[in-house]
Amino acid sequence: MTEIKQCLDCGKPINGRSDKKFCDDACRNNYNNKQHSDANTFVKKVNNALRKNRRILETLIPKEGKITVSEKKLKEAGFNFDFHTGIYETKTGTTYRLCYEFGYMRIEENRYILVKREV
Secondary structure, three states, rough: OOOEEEOOOOOOOOOOOOOOOOOOHHHHHHHHHHOOOOHHHHHHHHHHHHHHHHHHHHHHHHOOOEEEEEEHHHHHOOOOOOOOOEEEEOOOOOOOEOOOEEEEEEEEOOOOEEOOOOO
């Protein structure tokens, strides 16, 4: 007598191929989403922080593409200095942290220059 396999997600009996693990696509997706939920949560938090940083920079930088602001102003807006998408070094050796197309660099103790990179 063959053993009846059960769906790994809902526990219902499985019909079909012998190597089948789920009764349908919905159960397969649900099972895999549960397995990766911790990783997904972390990625969502990082992406949300990056999007928020980008939004803040976008609202502060004028169309001319450059402004100097205080660290306090950035922090009050909710800017998180722990998250950026890259680092850009100019030909003169100046280093900017990037949040997508927007960059920022500390120029004094509590002052930052914000720029928009032309892509």
